Amino acid sequence: MKIRVKLFGTLPQRYPDYDPSQGLEVGIPDGAKVKDLLARLEIFASDGGLVVIDNLVVQHDDSLKEGASVRIFQSAFGG
Amino acid sequence: MQFIRVNMSEQTVRVEDVSQDYVGLGGRGLTSIMINNEVPPTCDPLGPENKLIFAPGLLSGTSLVNTSRISIGAKSPLTGTIKESNAGGTVAAALGKLGITAIIVEGLAPQGKLFNLIIDQNGNAALQAADDFKGMRTYALVERLLQDHGEKNGVLCIGPAGEYQLASASIQTSDVDGRPCRAAGRGGLGAVMGAKGIKAIVISRQGKNPDAIADPESFKESAKVFAKAVKDHPFSGKMLGALGTAGLVSAVNSIGAFPSYNATKGVFEGWKKISGEVLAETIQKRGGQTTHMGCSQCIIRCSNVFVDEGGKYVTASLEYETIWSMGGMPGIDDLDVIARLDFLSDDIGLDTINTGVAIGVAMDAGYKEFGDGQAAIELMEEIAKGTEIGKVLGNGPAAVGKHFNHHRVPVVKGQSIAAYDPRGMQGNGVTYATSPMGADHTAGNLVGAYLAGVLNPLEAEGQVKASRKAQIAMASLDCTGLCMLAGAALAAPDVSEALLKMINAKLGTQLGADDIPALGIRVLKTELEFNRNAGFTNKDDRLAKFFYEEPLPPHNKVFTVTDEDLDSTFDFE
Numbered sequence: 001m002k003i004r005v006k007l008f009g010t011l012p013q014r015y016p017d018y019d020p021s022q023g024l025e026v027g028i029p030d031g032a033k034v035k036d037l038l039a040r041l042e043i044f045a046s047d048g049g050l051v052v053i054d055n056l057v058v059q060h061d062d063s064l065k066e067g068a069s070v071r072i073f074q075s076a077f078g079g
Numbered sequence: 080m081q082f083i084r085v086n087m088s089e090q091t092v093r094v095e096d097v098s099q100d101y102v103g104l105g106g107r108g109l110t111s112i113m114i115n116n117e118v119p120p121t122c123d124p125l126g127p128e129n130k131l132i133f134a135p136g137l138l139s140g141t142s143l144v145n146t147s148r149i150s151i152g153a154k155s156p157l158t159g160t161i162k163e164s165n166a167g168g169t170v171a172a173a174l175g176k177l178g179i180t181a182i183i184v185e186g187l188a189p190q191g192k193l194f195n196l197i198i199d200q201n202g203n204a205a206l207q208a209a210d211d212f213k214g215m216r217t218y219a220l221v222e223r224l225l226q227d228h229g230e231k232n233g234v235l236c237i238g239p240a241g242e243y244q245l246a247s248a249s250i251q252t253s254d255v256d257g258r259p260c261r262a263a264g265r266g267g268l269g270a271v272m273g274a275k276g277i278k279a280i281v282i283s284r285q286g287k288n289p290d291a292i293a294d295p296e297s298f299k300e301s302a303k304v305f306a307k308a309v310k311d312h313p314f315s316g317k318m319l320g321a322l323g324t325a326g327l328v329s330a331v332n333s334i335g336a337f338p339s340y341n342a343t344k345g346v347f348e349g350w351k352k353i354s355g356e357v358l359a360e361t362i363q364k365r366g367g368q369t370t371h372m373g374c375s376q377c378i379i380r381c382s383n384v385f386v387d388e389g390g391k392y393v394t395a396s397l398e399y400e401t402i403w404s405m406g407g408m409p410g411i412d413d414l415d416v417i418a419r420l421d422f423l424s425d426d427i428g429l430d431t432i433n434t435g436v437a438i439g440v441a442m443d444a445g446y447k448e449f450g451d452g453q454a455a456i457e458l459m460e461e462i463a464k465g466t467e468i469g470k471v472l473g474n475g476p477a478a479v480g481k482h483f484n485h486h487r488v489p490v491v492k493g494q495s496i497a498a499y500d501p502r503g504m505q506g507n508g509v510t511y512a513t514s515p516m517g518a519d520h521t522a523g524n525l526v527g528a529y530l531a532g533v534l535n536p537l538e539a540e541g542q543v544k545a546s547r548k549a550q551i552a553m554a555s556l557d558c559t560g561l562c563m564l565a566g567a568a569l570a571a572p573d574v575s576e577a578l579l580k581m582i583n584a585k586l587g588t589q590l591g592a593d594d595i596p597a598l599g600i601r602v603l604k605t606e607l608e609f610n611r612n613a614g615f616t617n618k619d620d621r622l623a624k625f626f627y628e629e630p631l632p633p634h635n636k637v638f639t640v641t642d643e644d645l646d647s648t649f650d651f652e
Binding site: 010050055057076077078079 | 313314317318321322324325326327329330333334335346351354355356398399400498520521524526527529530531532563564566567633634
């Protein structure tokens with residue numbers, strides 16, 4: 001299935017041609033979980049990656065759905 | 080370990096040793112305990128009985144990184160409660176290196192008289208007449224003071240808003256470049272400084288007499304552990320240096336908790352134009368600085384220097400809360416306008432949060448159109464000029480709501496909420512409602528827990544407990560002089576142990592791990608006692624009514640934590 005991913009923080013810097021308006025289209029197996037997507041993008045715990053779908057923070061064991069629009073951020077604690 | 084007591088009624092300056100009651104205290108712990116001891120709770124905040132206290136943290140002036148927060152305390156003219164507002168810049172480290180534990184300003188100068196307090200490299204303090212500085216904005220003021228006294232000084236000062244004694248007046252502090260772009264914004268403490276008759280405090284940064292450290296070797300070793308942890312942490316070591324706190328704009332909009340158009344929406348349509356990512360790109364393209372050292376001994380470098388299209392300086396340290404208050408709340412999606420409003424706030428001496436929200440409330444009441452950046456700039460100039468509408472705006476959102484008879488005023492105890500809507504982040508609502516300081520995100524911000532997915536931001540369950548824990552932790556941290564952004568590293572046990580070791584090494588004490596939260600609880604209990612004696616009750620610990628009645632899109636939730644649960648926030652175990 002295909003997932004549309006938008007990256008934030010310093011994460012876009014890993015993709016030299018990253019277009020913030022388009023994000024990335026990532027193909028992953030049906031039934032894949034959030035952690036599978038993070039692994040595919042090589043975003044590790046040390047990056048503080050957190051994932052938001054439909055205005056909600058999701059857990060790494062949650063399943064992804066075809067066509068999901070995913071935003072990935074880095075951890076933040078206040079400003 | 081010395082106090083400098085300044086009596087403005089008599090224009091005398093007295094240096095005294097720190098009395099036993101206050102030994103081992105610093106920052107917020109010192110300001111709050113001293114205010115509770117020495118200030119009558121029912122006094123007029125702008126009268127002679129109030130005291131304005133400037134206290135660096137316990138670790139300020141040491142070699143430890145990111146210890147440049149100065150706590151400023153008084154009874155607040157905005158909230159009527161006890162208040163501690165802390166700021167970065169250079170003055171905390173400067174005072175620490177002079178061995179000055181606090182400056183305590185008492186009494187009132189004769190009507191219309193203005194003074195500067197000058198503290199030299201030997202810690203000698205003197206008042207100088209400052210009638211020539213009357214009405215000056217802070218950038219011009221600090222430039223002149225640094226010309227007169229030398230660049231190696233830090234400055235605390237007020238602008239016209241402080242002189243007018245407006246309830247949103249800030250106390251600005253100079254950064255390492257000598258720009259007054261750092262602020263103790265919350266609580267209107269600039270009005271207290273104005274009432275006292277002090278325009279500026281100039282402090283030498285060349286002091287060489289810090290308090291002795293009881294165990295220098297242990298301190299040094301733990302300071303290295305702490306610094307490494309700050310550098311290695313993904314938030315303090317990576318994201319803040321790249322985007323600053325503005326990195327939160329995308330994240331908080333993405334979870335629907337970014338109060339916009341005077342808290343009627345949780346996602347601002349224009350957020351992509353004002354995000355941290357776009358801010359960094361804009362600054363980079365124009366030749367400004369996306370990362371910048373604003374505070375002494377900072378290794379995080381969350382600050383920035385924003386320039387216009389021609390590369391000319393506009394403002395420094397443009398950060399998340401201001402992008403929200405001057406962007407989302409009045410519906411302005413133009414970074415150039417927001418940067419200009421940030422500069423004007425610093426220059427006039429205003430809390431960006433309270434002032435942006437005041438403009439948002441005025442727009443919501445129909446006084447100006449949402450999104451009209453030029454109108455917002457003109458309203459800031461009205462405040463600077465001290466016109467009638469300017470004074471209403473400069474007294475904050477509650478004053479604006481009253482003036483326009485408008486019901487939607489996002490304040491607690493008269494002080495505006497910050498950039499996290501309590502309907503989209505229920506625990507931040509608990510902090511706003513119950514903090515002894517009025518609505519204040521720095522008293523116990525739970526955004527990190529929500530973004531990490533360990534606490535559901537939309538349900539009432541667990542919020543009071545989380546807020547209590549955060550408020551205790553912050554009350555402790557605010558005693559040390561440490562920046563809360565460096566505090567993110569403290570979640571690791573070896574880092575919190577390093578902090579404990581440094582406190583013990585500095586003071587020569589044998590405190591245990593439980594003594595750190597115990598200090599936070601002591602500070603909170605002291606503040607609550609002052610507020611109770613000032614006439615506050617549990618009924619004051621409530622959000623504005625509309626948060627309970629008007630659902631916030633996109634989640635369409637209202638604030639659901641019960642009054643009973645709110646009242647249990649400070650049931651310390």
